[in-house]
Amino acid sequence: MKDYQLAWKNLWRNRKRTLITAASVFFAVFLALIMRSFQLGTYQKLYSDVIESYSGYLQLQSSEFLDEPGLDNGFVVDESMIARLEADPEVTAVIPRLESFALTASGSRTQGVMVIGMDPEKEHDGLNMRNRMVKYKLTPGAVASLKTEVLPERSARLLDLLINESYTNEEKMLLDLGLSPGDSSAFMPLLRKHASFENSYLSSSDTASAIIGSGLSEYLQAGVGDTLVLMGQGFHGTSAAGLFVVKGIVSLPTPDIDNVFVYLPIEAARWFYAAPGMATSAIINIRNREDKVLFKTQERLNEAVGEELKVRNWRELNALLLNQMEADNKSGAIMLGILYLVIAFGVFGTVLMMLAERRREFGMLVSIGMQKHRLAKVVSLEMLMIGLLGVLAGVAASLPLVFYGNDRPLRFRGEMAKMYEDYGFEAVMPMLQPDSYYLWQVVIVLLIIAVAVAFSVRKILKLNIINALRA
């Protein structure tokens, strides 16, 4: 009989205890993975939302801009330098942008906004503004008329919860209404008829048009065709004022952005701020967005831009957000720590019980000639098997859930959603696909088991046969 066979048989001597121990490891691994997946998935979504809708992966700025953002730290766009950057194999486009603050008013409401002067033809990758234009909106009117149509009962009920919700695509609207993509042909005509949203995108030649975030549109009660008054401070303290007609509404993933962004064609913004030929930043679109490659690209580009300008990466650009997430991550780690502590106690309890219960048997085995190290090996194998059983089961059980949660993120409604949005987060919790964090959870659990193994091995090596036999 091989040692592992004996160990395997020993596992089932006390089936209940083995299963309880394996189950506790299982739950620890399972819960930790799910928790971690939600947490990391949420961070990742937040990062990619902010990167895609605003900062980009790399940005060209004047070297002071990061510490003191503002028009006065803008720079004059040098086309030849832009061409030099675009010649880099990793760079696909360099898109100047002029951004600053302004006060906006429409009707009786006013709001501080961020004005983004951008190139409507070349806005940065990922943002894809055209796709984010609102195509459907469940206005109270639309909901009322939809209710006169024949709809599944569930969808009719859901409509009330979805008043004023805007959609950039059909799938998401169908999903929210409890309909499957297969229902598309039956219900989309109705939705198109009642809830379509008239919207158009900017063109570079527009001089007095704007696109605004859906949150801002709602707050200002300004729809397509309404006029916004923008007032602010132009370059070198000039005063800036202008009238812009809302041409379109975009739905942006981060409420912080959705609620305050006004997009103008860059030439219109330059006129508004009296800053001809200038930019505050330029988004640099790159091919490979992995951090490792991206940082190298950044280094290379920085050599090409000279003293006055600097290429910043998304981490530098979003330092505040990263700090926040870092803090949140710490509190998550504490939760995990507590979870593991509970499990460690559980595993240790089992080990102590097992050692006490089998003391006589250990004494007998060493008496009849089994070397202590061999006995220790058998016992270690047993514990490793229990541990692996729990770990593998935990990993296996988490996988479908994590993949599902990644594919169809958890979306909050009502109070919960409001709470999230008040914090500036979209009320969505996607799960991160299995990644190195899986490995870490497994390593931690195996470490806990290793400590328990080390303890048992020590106990066995120090076993006093005579006392064990008398026990």
Added chain:
Amino acid sequence: MKVVEINDVCKTYHDTEVEVKAVDGVTLSFEKGDFAVIVGPSGSGKTTLLNLIGGLDHPTAGEIIVAGHRLSELKPSQLIDFRMEHVGFVFQSYNLIPVLTAAENVEFIMNLQRWPKEKRKARTDEMLQSVGLSDRHKSRPSQLSGGQQQRVAVARALAPRPEFILADEPTANLDTKSAETLLDIMEKLNREEQMTFIFSTHDVRVMKRARRVITLEDGKVVSDIRTNHNS
């Protein structure tokens, strides 16, 4: 031929406030083929003496030589190998590994000794047959009676052909009939395999079956009587 030589051996315990001389100046030797029983009142040092002979414990003074090995010269791990190779143990209870079948238990020491599989199987069959359990190969200890468990323990102890068998009150937990059966088997194996048995008991019926009765009192040998009866 001398299998065990015990020269003026003492074992003192200091665990408690008082010093206990569990074994006090014992000199004894056992010959190949002995069927010897150690008797004496509770606390007289029987278990202690058997543990010393088996290399489970160290004497405080004196020398024990078993099969040419001076036990005091062996390192702990060598002592374990020594036991595996030369000594068969039968304890009062909890002899068997609960998760293994009777046959696997009998094979266990041969396994440690790395016998080839064929020889191991053959010897296991032979031993289970000898102790009258050839139909219980696959039974777990929990499925066997106390007497049957002790018989498996005897089979396991004997299977690898040790120098001698040490049995501390092997019948103490058995009813009369089971005890008789176990003794019959031990006697038979003593005869057929020339196996040396050294065991302790409280049981007068067991005493009567032995060919040599050593009586201990307060850790001292007070009598050592050879009877020549064959049952």
